Amino acid sequence: MTNSVTVSANGAGMVGAVLAVTGTVSPAGDMVQVQLSTSATTLxxxxxxxxxxxxxxxxxxxxxxxxxxxxxxxxDPITGVQAVSGAVLVASPALQTVAALPIPTAVVASLLGGSAAGETPDELPEAAPPAASDTALVAQSGKAILAQPFSAIAEWLAAQLPGFLVPSVSVTASVALETASHNRRILVVAASGVTLSPLLASLGDGFACTVINASGAAVTLSGMVSNTGAMQIAAGGVARIYAYGAAPTVVVAL
Known part of the structure; x- marks a missing residue:
């Protein structure tokens, strides 16, 4: 009986992909071990x-x-016989680059009742000022894209306004009024000895807030023009503060 081993494999492979190996061994009952190597001459x-x-x-x-x-x-570890296959050329997986896809304007245009020649959004002409007849694309409870006129959107927004509550801010110490914290808010003064003054660098044309003096003492106003000449908000009183102009000028209505 002749001791022998043969081995073969596909001549091409991929990094990380299984490579099938087959062969024969004699004696038929011997075990066989296999291994990949970059050498065809050295075990x-x-x-x-x-x-x-x-x-x-x-x-x-x-x-x-x-x-x-x-x-x-x-x-074959029993007989010591060995064999080597032909060369297997192993390649790296191809890198797939996914290019940014342009918006399918032909589809969008058909939804809006128009036409397009495959332009991307940056190539389209600038739109006119918004109008009630304009249309936006929306998805409603699913992935389907539907057309919604601006007039319907405006009606929906208007229906939400009655439920909007102006946020309130509790004031317990003297404070400089500024846009980020106080614009379009109700300031509730809840402590005595409070002075309100404008931080002019932060206030812009159109700033407005309402002050409710819920403390037991007068609130002092500084750096403002009063419509009555008084520079205090009496206990239990209410005042409205506005800013206008580029400087701006800050006025208080008592």
Whole structure:
């Protein structure tokens, strides 16, 4: 009986993809171990993989870890016979670059009742000022895109306004009025000894707020023009403060 081993594999593979290995062994009952190597002449010294053997035929799966030219070695540890396959050219997975897709303006235009020649949004002409007849694209409870006229959107927004509540801010110490914290708010003074003054660098034309003096003492006003000449908000009183102009000028209505 002749001791022999043969081995073969596909001539091309991919990094990270399984490479099927097959071969024969004699004596038919011997076990076979396989391994990938970049050398076709020197028996590899790394970890071997045991192949499934039956009736002198074996099969195994190996996975290349790097691109390049590889060889499959088969080794019979009982007889010491070895074999090497032909070259296996292993390639790296192709990198797929997904380009930014332009908005399908032909589809959008058909929804709006117009036409398009495949332009991307930056190539389209500038729109006129908004009008009630303009149309926006919306999705309602799903992925379907529908056309919604601005007039319907305006009606929906108007219906939400009655439920809008002006936010309130509690004031417990002297404060400089500024846009971020006090514009379009109700200031509730809840402590005595409070002075309100404008932070002019922060106030812009159109600033407005309402002050409710819920403390037991007068609130002092500074840096403002009063419509009555008084510069205090009496206990339990209400005042409205406005700013206008570029400087701006701050006035208080008592």
């Amino acid at each position: 590899p010294t790394g970890a071997w993989t045991s192949a499934a053997t039956a009736h002198g035929v074996f099969a195994a799966n190996l996975t290349p870890v790097a691109a390049g030219t590889w060889y499959v070695w088969a080794y």
